[in-house]
Amino acid sequence: MGFLFLSDSKTSGIPFFRELFVFILLSICAWQIIIKRRWQGTFYEYWVLLLVGSTILLSPLLAWLSFGQPISYGMLEERRILHYLIFFPLFYGLLKKHITVKTIEKYIIFAFLACVALGSLYALQILQVRAGVSFQVEGAIEDLEDLYTGFRAGRFTFGSSFLGLVYLLAILNLRRLPYLFSKAAIKWMLLALVCVAYLWFVVQTRSMMAMLLLMTLVAFRQQLFRVVQLGYVTLFTLVLVIALFPDWAGQQVETFEKLYEEATHDHGPRVRDVTIQVIVDEIFNNNLVGMGALSLQWQGGFHQVYNRHFYLSDVGLYGIWYRFGLLAIPLIFFYFRNNLVWAFGRPDDKRPLVVAIRYSIVFALLNPVYSNIMTFGGQTYGLFFAVLAYLNLVEYPRLGKLSRESRFFNIRWLSGKNSS
Template sequence: MSILRKSTVSFVLLIPLLILHLDVFGESPHNPVGILYLNELYLAICMAFTFFYLLTSIGTQQREFKILMTYAVYSSVVFIGLPAVFSFLFYGQPLIYGLIEERRILFCFGFATLMFLGRNMTASQFEKALLITALLAAVMAWMFKFGVLPDLRDKQSSFDRPDRSSIGAPALCLAYFYCIQTWNKGISPIDGSTRSKTVHIVLAMVFLLTLVFGTQTRQLIVLALVFTVFCLKSKSIVWICVSTLLLSPFFIFPDLMKVLGLNLDFYAQSVEDGPTDGVREQTIGYIFSHLSQNHWLPSGSLSLMWNNGFIPYFGEYFFLSDVGVFGTLFRFGFLAFIIIPVSLFLYYRWAKMLHPDTGFVVTATLAQLVIWPLAGFFEYLQATICYLMVIQALRTLHHYSSASAPETYVSSPYPRPSSQLARPV
């Protein structure tokens, strides 16, 4: 009974932790229920927990913890420390402002709390916690869309799609990935035990519809479709047929589109002009002009807290967060051609060291890289990368096998310590 109680307590604690980690209530211009400084509070908790866990387990850390710690330290030094130094050298911005500007990278330290709770529960419970978090985000997105939830933002940021929201967008995407992968394989991506295909295909439809009608973010819709093609391959035809059947009422009754508030004119214009806009193109032009004028020297990133950031140099609509890999080029200059491939290789190497089967993680990562020109991979997706790394670690702890196996709960609720596991050669 004590084992079951500990497992249940860990499961209950994991849900609010994932709500924080996957940005359900994170403050942003597109989150109508965002809470100011909640992300910073979560990052402080993660850093403190990692520090104390490290102190209390000196000399006894497991292999998985050491690998994940290496990933977190590397990401922090390279993607927080270096841009802060470069902005100090190029613009004279004090280091503290550069560190604050790139603080979102610290989501990589969320691995410690996720691993601590994840190892004390079954793989099924860990997966259910993600699905519950994503369902909460989906329900809130629909509630906001139909005016049930109030808008807590000071000002509206999207006049062409006023009912859109980014409530828990990372949770929705990860849950969609998980459901499609499980529907395709019929087994858990963590421990290889059998899962219901029917349940997961229904949940995948719910999350996809939420991304299309609730979130209404072009790059996330493209991301979901790309992952579907990469994951299902030949089965993509089946998924296309299912999606067509699901969307058929909207073609038969076009007024349903208006009821759900889908801005068809906006998406039609997006198809004609591409998945970008004039502001992004202007920002990219500024970046290449700046790099060519300054011999591709690293420039780092500026904080609005110091001299209004980039506004005196490029105007009010210059945002590195909107231009993905081009923002990385601006931060690192010519060094980006070294840092990007080295970092991708190291991330893959660490995932491989955690568990030799990297199929799910690599597929999810490749899908993210497709939208890299619109969303910074290293700078803005560390919460997602961290979660995928934790899944790799849990696969080892839960004895993942590609063969289907019945899920056990009472007889073997805990994995053995990783030190007892055979290491991949």
């Protein structure tokens, strides 16, 4: 989940740990495909390699042509796309029965709780932020001076990419239980509460707050009585908190009002609006040809070209459009098309992790401007692809149809039989 990675937004990680992680993934991928000859030639494998290869090569090339940035720096900037290679060890692990879908669900929850613990320690300043080596560049480092000031003080994003998924797992498991106050139900309610509290106090992302509310309404859309029950529990909890900690509760209300005001009132051009306008102007001025991505490690990156708040990761699909220009259209189309087709390959599969993956994909489509899952969500969606590939190829009774759709798929290897 990346909480040990050193990056520009959190200088508390382990130096070069992300690079070590990527090297391990590359080694496993090469070992499974080349040395062990376990390459099965499925469409899923080809798609992951196409997505990774096109991004790690094309974006640096376009940045070199547009700005003269060396290819090596462009590949450094796009190294996060290599996180999608998590697909290969997970996919083959599932095929060989070394791991199961249920085991992956447990690991996700345990790893997220570790992120919650670490993120909370940093938010409470028990662990110091700026310790050890930092990859920060001069000029961007002053942003960290305001880390513990303002109404969004102590904001960290450890494990945020899995926060919605874990919350979905909690409420979907809760939805399946007949009694709200059983031991199992209380466990899932506590996990959901941990997710909400962690989002409010540490991650502090407004769009994620709206998504969690929408997720809850959609998950319980056919269980009105359960919604009423949860409403009573929430109301009782709020009354209890206000009665025991009135001053603290008042501070939270003020924070909510400020968040709402900042999100709904116009205070002049916003950073993302300015970034989007720059991207639109630049792409049209460049005849719809992509311009790649610049690394902060090379002459200050985009900070020296546009402004110090210009980040492609902040504007979702616009950032992909800037990278690839017209080539972004088929890439984006097939990315989300494949996600939806694979996720809904067997709609009657109601296992919590499968349903949670479906919801995560659909909700990502609802937030295209701010969602950067395609280029920065590799560790999440590489996991999704592995689970969905395994389910569609092995567990769902559609092998004949899928083998026709993918001429590369060896049906005999998977089934262990002479015919499908």
